[in-house]
Amino acid sequence: MNRRTFPLGLPPGGIITLVYIAFIALPLIALFIRAISSYSLWDSLTSDITLTALRLSLITSLISMIIVVGAGIPIARYLSRRSGPFSRVIDVLIDVPLVLPPVVAGLAMLMAFGRMGILGDALDTAGIRLPFTTAAVILAQIFVSAPFFIRAAKLGFQAVPRELEEISQTLGISPWRTFWRIAVPLAWPSIVGGLALSWARAISEFGATIMFAGNLSGRTQTMPLAILSAMESDVGAALALAVILVAASLIVLFVLALAATRAAVPAGRLE
Amino acid sequence: MSCRIVTIHTRHIRYLLIMMLAVSALAVITAAACASDRSEGAATLRVFAASSLTDVLTEVSEVFEAENEGVQIEMHFAGSSRLRAQLDEGAVADAFISADPRHIDAIAHLLVDSSITTVATNEMVVALSDSGRPIQSLEDLAKPGVKIVIALQDVPAGRYAHALIADMAQQQGFPAEFDDAVLGNIVSEETNVRAVLAKVQLGEADAGFVYQSDIRDTGLHSLIIPDQNPGDIAYVGALLRDSSHHDTAQAFLGFLVSEAGQRILISHGFLSAEAFSINAGVAMAATP
Structure with missing residues (x-):
């Protein structure tokens, strides 16, 4: 095949990609430039509110991810083996939080778990009050972010050839060991990719949180809420918070991207 | 030979088409944005x-x-x-x-x-939710466990509310450290006064500092805050x-x-x- 020469040496897809990258990068670059040129950046970066919100965001999103992965892997594995109308309905249900506006998700959670909610009395009897607590922040994050993980992990498990697992089992290796030695390593890039998406959604979660958990520094005020609160008084502080959030997110996403490519190969070896 | 020329041609055309599509899509988006932004037929x-x-x-x-x-x-x-x-x-x-x-x-x-x-x-009032613990008077706002929602201090409704809480603490009939107790009962700081009202209406908060005009059509009970400067x-x-x-x-x-x-x-x-x-x-x- 002879290679066509394109203007700028790029095929159409490449040029559109370039335009797209510029479209995404420009606002982020502008954000950084404005934040850096703002003289109060350092003060804002080290202020109590910023550090408190950052800590809360990292802790809550970490707990959310532990739960999402812990429950999501068995769910994804189960769904990857099912077909038929029933499982298609489940698939759609699992995706519902993706299409809900987050504020609606928060409202719906209040209707279920709030003081006046369907489970309100039962929870109250058990001494559990969720609204306005850190637990509510975590529940909101799980609600909106879990579908990203489950979807990706399910596709990952579906791509694992059935024969490999069957062979492994005929060799007398237990299903549990087969799962960890074959299915998980082969689905690894999808699992980690799903985790990255899911975590990104959790850390940026805003609407459901402010609805269901409220906004109180140290208890429920995560980074996105702190940014919006800062907008009420000081755009400079809001910019600083935004820059931290973007930077922290980039670091986590890069680490996860590395994990997806690196760990997949050696762990995939059969012993 | 002729076949190859044709291939290059279609590729060329396809390339052009895609680019035109992209550019026109951008143009339409921009135009639509501008139009909705400032369409000046009528004012x-x-x-x-x-x-x-x-x-x-x-x-x-x-x-x-x-x-x-x-x-x-x-x-x-x-x-x-x-x-x-x-x-x-x-x-x-x-x-x-x-x-x-x-x-x-x-x-x-x-x-x-x-x-x-x-x-x-x-004027400011304290809107009370239908459910929740019974709040009979402003002093009750300082009771432990009462859930109070307020607007952020940088939002007018929040600034007024904070000032009134501080004022009340100075007045006779209010317990010592009334303001600290009330501030300690705050469970959420909302970004605007309507969000405060919503939390009270939903019954999740017991009380919220809102404007008198906010509760007009809600049917919520409220406590009047006395001695506000007109x-x-x-x-x-x-x-x-x-x-x-x-x-x-x-x-x-x-x-x-x-x-x-x-x-x-x-x-x-x-x-x-x-x-x-x-x-x-x-x-x-x-x-x-």
């Missing part, structure tokens, strides 16, 4: 207003549109402080009505000085210098302080602007 006024004015200004603008043919009013409601920040960042509007004169002062350089007018006043909570409107519809915007502000406008405001639980007007004369003169 479209864009008014930024404090969220506590949501219901009343929606009604006022309907009346104003009916009386002034060809005029369209686009209301944009949010906490006054956010609106101020947005204007400061270059958001385009014709008029700004703040729930706190401070936010007018803060962006005075963007506003037409002579247009600054008090359009209404208000006119302390003032809604101040002004025209933006960069507005391209000064006359229409001025007429809108004028309508708000006119008898008809004030009647609507009062019917929604606001107090009249009259006694506290900073610059009413100018606005009155422009009343259509």
